[in-house]
Amino acid sequence: MIVRILGCHGSELITTDSRGRPHECKACGFLVNGTCMVDAGSITGSLVQSEQDKIRNVLLSHAHFDHIKGVPLLADNMVGRTHGTPINIWGLPEVVHLVRQHIFNGEIYPDFARLPTVEIAPLTFQPFLDEKPIQLDGIEAVPVRVNHSVPAVGFLIRDEKTAFLYSGDTAETRRIWELGKEERRLKAAFIETSFPNDLKDVAKASGHLTPETLRGELVKLGRPDVPVYIYHLKPSYLKRIKTDLNALRLPNLHLLEEGQVITL
Numbered sequence: 001m002i003v004r005i006l007g008c009h010g011s012e013l014i015t016t017d018s019r020g021r022p023h024e025c026k027a028c029g030f031l032v033n034g035t036c037m038v039d040a041g042s043i044t045g046s047l048v049q050s051e052q053d054k055i056r057n058v059l060l061s062h063a064h065f066d067h068i069k070g071v072p073l074l075a076d077n078m079v080g081r082t083h084g085t086p087i088n089i090w091g092l093p094e095v096v097h098l099v100r101q102h103i104f105n106g107e108i109y110p111d112f113a114r115l116p117t118v119e120i121a122p123l124t125f126q127p128f129l130d131e132k133p134i135q136l137d138g139i140e141a142v143p144v145r146v147n148h149s150v151p152a153v154g155f156l157i158r159d160e161k162t163a164f165l166y167s168g169d170t171a172e173t174r175r176i177w178e179l180g181k182e183e184r185r186l187k188a189a190f191i192e193t194s195f196p197n198d199l200k201d202v203a204k205a206s207g208h209l210t211p212e213t214l215r216g217e218l219v220k221l222g223r224p225d226v227p228v229y230i231y232h233l234k235p236s237y238l239k240r241i242k243t244d245l246n247a248l249r250l251p252n253l254h255l256l257e258e259g260q261v262i263t264l
Contacts, residue, residue, distance in 0.1 A: 001032060003032055003262045004030070005256050005257065005259065006030065006031055006042040006047070006258065007026030007027045007028050007029045007041045007046065008026070008030075009231070009258075010027075010192075010194045010232040010233060010234040010235070011234055011235055011236070012027055013236065015238060023258075025258070027069060027070075028066065028232060029041045029042035029070060031047070033138065034054050035056045035057065035136075035137050036057045036059065036137060036139065036141075037055060037059065037070075038061075038155060039168075040067060040070035041066050041068075041070060042070055042258075043070030043071075043073070044073040044077060046258075052077055055087055056087060057087070057088045058071060059090045059134075059141055060091040060095055060099070061155070061169065062091075062092075062153070063091070063094075063150060071123075072103060074087070075087075078122035079112070079116065080120070082122045086121055086122055086124040088124055089123055090126045090128050091126075091127065091128065092128065092130075092151050092152075092153060094151045095151060100125060129143075130143060130144065130145050131145075139157055141155050141156070142158075142179070145175060147170050147171045148168070148207035149205075149207035150207075152168050154168040154176045155168070156183060158183070158185055163183050163187065163264075164190065165183075165188070165189040165190065165191070167189075167190065167192050168192070169194075171203065171204060171207045171209060172209070172213055177220040177222075178220075180221050180226075181220075181221055181223060186223060186226050187226065188262065188264055189221065189226055189227070190228075190231055191217065192230075192231060193214050193231075193233060194210075194234050195209075195234060196211070196237050197211055197212045198240070208232075210241075210244065214230075215248055227252050227254060228250070228252055228253050230254065230255050233255070
């Protein structure tokens with residue numbers, strides 16, 4: 001599998017890199033094999049039209065704005081281009097309900113599951129169930145409930161040879177690590193870490209991890225052989241989070257950056 005990192009931060013902000021050059025932190029969106037988005041924080045600002053045309057499925061971990069905001073603009077760009085085969089927008093039933101009720105309601109944004117007509121609408125919404133596999137263009141995605149401030153899942157995504165975990169937004173949880181530990185094909189784990197240790201109370205209240213709580217989750221995963229890619233860092237706290245992560249001294253820990261392509 002090829003995972004292209006369109007966005008990997010917990011918000012959007014222009015920061016500077018180690019050389020003082022501007023860097024655009026984008027909301028989370030991972031493109032798998034060119035056809036499936038895992039979360040939709042960054043799509044239209046990262047992909048040209050021909051790349052957007054190839055997207056067939058979008059997996060939403062939850063309904064928070066930074067994870068869904070690319071869907072409306074993708075739909076707008078795809079009007080008249082899907083030729084009767086709409087893009088599948090997948091989510092928990094409550095997530096599908098929230099997105100349809102509060103975004104695609106004809107007031108905040110047009111209902112692109114019905115417009116221009118039901119027959120040629122660019123989107124269709126597909127509810128999934130916890131731990132029930134979904135078949136998507138040669139890959140299988142297993143949604144797994146995680147511990148966030150709203151209904152949310154992470155995903156175990158696999159093909160015949162490889163698999164990876166995507167935690168979604170979560171505080172301390174358990175079930176997704178159990179499934180990851182059992183998965184022999186597991187080649188990578190993408191795990192959120194949103195706040196520095198000194199903001200642990202904020203992280204707990206909002207359903208996120210800090211480097212300190214991440215350490216405990218990695219113990220539950222029990223796979224020190226698997227590379228761990230950290231994402232969803234809040235851009236305002238990048239330096240502090242990185243300092244706390246470095247203090248863990250874990251050799252298989254990597255920080256994601258926009259534009260990375262990871263081949264599993």
